[in-house]
Amino acid sequence: RHRIRTILSNPLFCFSEDGGGEDLAKSGKGNRERLLSTMTQAEIKLCSLLLQEHFGEIVEKIGVHLIRTGSQPLRVIAHDTGTSLDQVKKALCVLIQHNLVIYQVHKRGVVEYEAQCSRVLRMLRYPRYIYTAKTLYSDTGELIVEELLLNGKMAMSAVVKKVADRLTETMEDGKTMDYAEVSNTFVRLADTHFVQRCPLVPATENSDPGPPPPAPTLVINEKDMYLVPKLSLIGKGKRRRSSDEDATGEPKAKRPKHTTDNKEPIPDDGIYWQANLDRFHQHFRDQGIVSAVANRMDQVISKWVGQWLSGIFTYLQMWPLAYSQSQHSRVNSEFQFTFQTQTSSEIVRTMLRMSEITTSSSAPFTQPLSSNEIFRSLPVGYNISKQVLDQYLTLLADDPLEFVGKSGDSGGGMYVINLHKALGSLATATLESVVQERFGSRCARIFRLVLQKKHLEQKQVEDFAMIPAKEAKDMLYKMLSENFISLQEIPKTPDHAPSRTFYLYTVNILSAARMLLHRCYKPFCLSCLNRTVCISCLLSPQSVANLIERRQFETKENKRLLEKSQRVEAIIASMQATGAEEAQLQEIEEMITAPERQQLETLKRNVNKLDACEIQVDETIFLLESYIESTMKRQ
Amino acid sequence: MAEVKVKVQPPDADPVEIENRIIELCHQFPHGITDQVIQNEMPHIEAQQRAVAINRLLSMGQLDLLRSNTGLLYRIKESQNAGKMKGSDNQEKLVYQIIEDAGNKGIWSRDIRYKSNLPLTEINKILKNLESKKLIKAASKKKVYMLYNLQPDRSVTGGAWYSDQDFESEFVEVLNQQCFKFLQTKAETARESKQNPMIQRNSSFASSHEVWKYICELGISKVELSMEDIETILNTLIYDGKVEMTIIAAKEGTVGSVDGHMKLYRAVNPIIPPTGLVRAPCGLCPVFDDCHEGGEISPSNCIYMTEWLEF
Numbered sequence: 001r002h003r004i005r006t007i008l009s010n011p012l013f014c015f016s017e018d019g020g021g022e023d024l025a026k027s028g029k030g031n032r033e034r035l036l037s038t039m040t041q042a043e044i045k046l047c048s049l050l051l052q053e054h055f056g057e058i059v060e061k062i063g064v065h066l067i068r069t070g071s072q073p074l075r076v077i078a079h080d081t082g083t084s085l086d087q088v089k090k091a092l093c094v095l096i097q098h099n100l101v102i103y104q105v106h107k108r109g110v111v112e113y114e115a116q117c118s119r120v121l122r123m124l125r126y127p128r129y130i131y132t133a134k135t136l137y138s139d140t141g142e143l144i145v146e147e148l149l150l151n152g153k154m155a156m157s158a159v160v161k162k163v164a165d166r167l168t169e170t171m172e173d174g175k176t177m178d179y180a181e182v183s184n185t186f187v188r189l190a191d192t193h194f195v196q197r198c199p200l201v202p203a204t205e206n207s208d209p210g211p212p213p214p215a216p217t218l219v220i221n222e223k224d225m226y227l228v229p230k231l232s233l234i235g236k237g238k239r240r241r242s243s244d245e246d247a248t249g250e251p252k253a254k255r256p257k258h259t260t261d262n263k264e265p266i267p268d269d270g271i272y273w274q275a276n277l278d279r280f281h282q283h284f285r286d287q288g289i290v291s292a293v294a295n296r297m298d299q300v301i302s303k304w305v306g307q308w309l310s311g312i313f314t315y316l317q318m319w320p321l322a323y324s325q326s327q328h329s330r331v332n333s334e335f336q337f338t339f340q341t342q343t344s345s346e347i348v349r350t351m352l353r354m355s356e357i358t359t360s361s362s363a364p365f366t367q368p369l370s371s372n373e374i375f376r377s378l379p380v381g382y383n384i385s386k387q388v389l390d391q392y393l394t395l396l397a398d399d400p401l402e403f404v405g406k407s408g409d410s411g412g413g414m415y416v417i418n419l420h421k422a423l424g425s426l427a428t429a430t431l432e433s434v435v436q437e438r439f440g441s442r443c444a445r446i447f448r449l450v451l452q453k454k455h456l457e458q459k460q461v462e463d464f465a466m467i468p469a470k471e472a473k474d475m476l477y478k479m480l481s482e483n484f485i486s487l488q489e490i491p492k493t494p495d496h497a498p499s500r501t502f503y504l505y506t507v508n509i510l511s512a513a514r515m516l517l518h519r520c521y522k523p524f525c526l527s528c529l530n531r532t533v534c535i536s537c538l539l540s541p542q543s544v545a546n547l548i549e550r551r552q553f554e555t556k557e558n559k560r561l562l563e564k565s566q567r568v569e570a571i572i573a574s575m576q577a578t579g580a581e582e583a584q585l586q587e588i589e590e591m592i593t594a595p596e597r598q599q600l601e602t603l604k605r606n607v608n609k610l611d612a613c614e615i616q617v618d619e620t621i622f623l624l625e626s627y628i629e630s631t632m633k634r635q
Numbered sequence: 636m637a638e639v640k641v642k643v644q645p646p647d648a649d650p651v652e653i654e655n656r657i658i659e660l661c662h663q664f665p666h667g668i669t670d671q672v673i674q675n676e677m678p679h680i681e682a683q684q685r686a687v688a689i690n691r692l693l694s695m696g697q698l699d700l701l702r703s704n705t706g707l708l709y710r711i712k713e714s715q716n717a718g719k720m721k722g723s724d725n726q727e728k729l730v731y732q733i734i735e736d737a738g739n740k741g742i743w744s745r746d747i748r749y750k751s752n753l754p755l756t757e758i759n760k761i762l763k764n765l766e767s768k769k770l771i772k773a774a775s776k777k778k779v780y781m782l783y784n785l786q787p788d789r790s791v792t793g794g795a796w797y798s799d800q801d802f803e804s805e806f807v808e809v810l811n812q813q814c815f816k817f818l819q820t821k822a823e824t825a826r827e828s829k830q831n832p833m834i835q836r837n838s839s840f841a842s843s844h845e846v847w848k849y850i851c852e853l854g855i856s857k858v859e860l861s862m863e864d865i866e867t868i869l870n871t872l873i874y875d876g877k878v879e880m881t882i883i884a885a886k887e888g889t890v891g892s893v894d895g896h897m898k899l900y901r902a903v904n905p906i907i908p909p910t911g912l913v914r915a916p917c918g919l920c921p922v923f924d925d926c927h928e929g930g931e932i933s934p935s936n937c938i939y940m941t942e943w944l945e946f
Binding site for chain 1: 912943
């Protein structure tokens with residue numbers, strides 16, 4: 001779990017003092033009346049917890065206020081929250097730095113700030129982004145993405161230096177990480193669009209005689225977005241010595257960057273980079289599609305073999321998507337034996353890889369690819385004949401899954417991936433899975449039946465599903481009450497009399513998906529609260545704002561224990577550094593009693609469990625969100 | 636009616652003679668004769684004599700009394716049944732007749748009442764009598780009656796899945812499992828055969844006819860099952876998400892094809908494993924909607940979460 005430290009780096013923007021004070025009341029009221037986003041209470045609570053955990057109380061207060069009230073100017077925020085102007089500025093600084101708040105210049109020069117609630121919730125996914133970078137570009141990639149996420153925006157030179165230092169820490173004595181290697185990885189991340197340049201203040205060509213605008217409008221050229229500046233970064237990572245730490249134990253990075261030891265100006269000043277979350281989402285989507293194809297078409301129909309294969313398959317997903325051949329061959333030689341049994345999904349993966357940059361992430365289909373092109377793009381060393389490839393492509397196109405479609409006959413056959421259809425199938429499968437686990441397999445049968453037949457009367461449900469009337473009725477009502485299924489009334493006569501009305505059961509995937517998505521956030525609230533209680537004291541000296549009554553005693557205990565454990569570790573570390581004897585170290589370690597050690601173990605285990613749970617729930621969230629987004633774009 | 640040959644009879648009217656004549660006439664006109672026909676045949680017989688003869692024949696069970704648009708019809712009764720009804724009175728015979736006419740489909744006791752104009756108590760007594768004589772039986776709900784020796788029609792009993800109006804859940808479940816196992820094995824053998832992908836896929840399918848044959852040979856069903864019955868079972872497997880179906884065009888006459896099409900079924904895996912949400916306590920929580928921060932049930936004091944952490 002990666003902890004995020006509060007960092008106040010160079011503010012990129014200057015805040016405007018609000019002009020037009022007389023408009024304050026008017027604009028403020030208008031915002032409050034504006035329709036709030038459809039965020040539920042659970043989601044707002046979750047945003048609050050996240051902001052608190054990562055940035056502290058003040059940022060949380062301002063952030064949640066903006067989420068609740070919509071966009072507001074600076075002075076109104078200060079007034080409504082009872083916070084000093086200076087503190088509001090600092091909080092907004094942090095929020096804008098992390099892309100959680102945007103600003104807009106309205107008429108008469110009033111600048112309003114708006115919170116991006118959905119972007120705040122993305123913070124839940126940071127571990128998955130970082131892990132993906134690790135699987136694709138190993139530890140270097142992992143740390144680069146982590147630094148970018150933790151800092152919001154950073155210059156490349158700063159990233160490279162920081163990552164080199166961190167990697168050097170983990171290496172054996174005497175070894176260091178070269179800047180060049182880190183730079184290389186950075187370039188590859190940019191080439192594959194996982195990191196991108198931030199929009200900048202445009203260069204003013206015509207010197208405008210008028211006053212500068214209250215807030216700059218930032219722009220970025222499409223072709224510049226992934227362009228890496230020509231830097232010659234030479235150097236090696238430095239190990240952090242214990243004397244570098246502050247007396248309070250706060251890490252060096254807390255200080256703003258422009259007051260670091262070396263006063264040299266950074267070569268790429270003004271060019272900042274951020275993680276490109278959409279690209280990561282595209283990668284997750286592709287993973288989902290490939291694994292669905294593998295589950296349906298590649299695996300033997302028997303449980304234990306399926307699990308074994310899917311285990312290998314997860315490992316296979318760490319296949320780098322970069323175009324460099326050397327990387328390809330390295331991975332290929334290790335996993336060739338399993339490739340042969342995973343052909344359908346490998347072909348789909350190849351097609352998706354070919355479409356990475358050419359197809360926009362919201363398109364319903366990929367660009368058509370010819371069978372010849374696909375054959376040429378198969379991984380090096382993957383030997384299937386052209387005929388076999390064509391057979392698989394035909395099978396994929398004919399399969400009821402409909403993930404692959406044939407769009408023409410030139411070039412040996414033109415094929416596309418039906419992205420929107422695939423997302424729909426994945427969302428549907430998610431809904432079915434929840435129904436199955438919550439209500440049982442008979443209920444799941446009824447759910448799938450109504451889904452397939454679109455509209456059914458009660459009697460028809462009983463007959464098709466072959467479930468006794470009483471049971472069927474019970475299950476339908478249960479699903480109805482939880483909004484998985486809905487009821488449509490079709491009157492036969494104008495008087496709408498119940499005895500002369502058709503009552504049809506139906507499933508609306510979009511609304512069911514939305515309903516389920518809102519449900520997903522509560523487990524997060526739960527686990528965030530639990531974890532906050534468990535380890536907040538370890539990493540931030542602030543106390544938790546809302547201590548829950550029941551847990552007060554436990555929290556105090558945990559806090560005391562964790563602080564103690566921290567002190568012991570620090571003592572041991574310093575003693576080791578000064579070359580203490582084994583016996584002395586033993587003595588110190590025994591300061592933590594056995595039951596305390598047990599408690600610590602339990603704590604650690606609980607936190608890990610919560611982390612794993614969050615990641616799993618996030619998988620569900622991702623599938624549902626992608627489907628909803630894709631559907632809304634088509635409407 | 637057909638032309639009646641009028642024979643001039645001698646004036647002596649022997650009752651037995653009259654009866655025999657009537658019987659002969661009935662045989663001549665198996666659909667039944669009216670009183671008028673008898674009168675024409677034997678004009679010299681008085682109405683009284685005629686009535687006596689007819690009544691005797693009826694009570695002996697040799698004639699059937701029917702009502703038609705034009706009036707009353709007398710019809711010769713089949714000899715085999717004539718013996719059965721010995722000892723039954725007219726009312727019973729009437730009720731029996733009505734039930735017989737209902738044939739395979741049987742008839743509700745209420746309908747018997749309408750047709751015979753007899754009061755309910757009488758009907759019930761008669762039905763009990765007839766049942767004990769094993770001449771009729773109650774099919775399905777015990778309110779539908781039919782002749783004893785007939786097989787009830789499918790639509791009355793609810794098809795192969797009902798016995799006495801009870802839905803045979805277990806039976807359906809067993810068939811469901813057996814069909815799935817058959818398809819599962821077929822798919823596995825196909826994949827392990829390591830042929831080229833086309834052949835592999837094609838051999839993993841089974842037609843509904845194939846499955847039907849397998850189930851019949853298994854002999855687990857005491858009721859005869861049709862191919863449509865098996866298809867309804869296979870459909871439930873589709874709704875279970877375990878099986879997929881495709882329809883292909885088949886030449887007329889191919890075994891198992893209906894109207895030039897054949898339905899093929901194949902066992903399949905789900906496209907995703909159980910989704911992440913269900914691995915968290917909230918995903919399966921029964922009181923999810925009641926859970927609010929600060930309420931009686933809240934995320935912070937959730938007992939399911941505590942249990943789950945301790946697990």
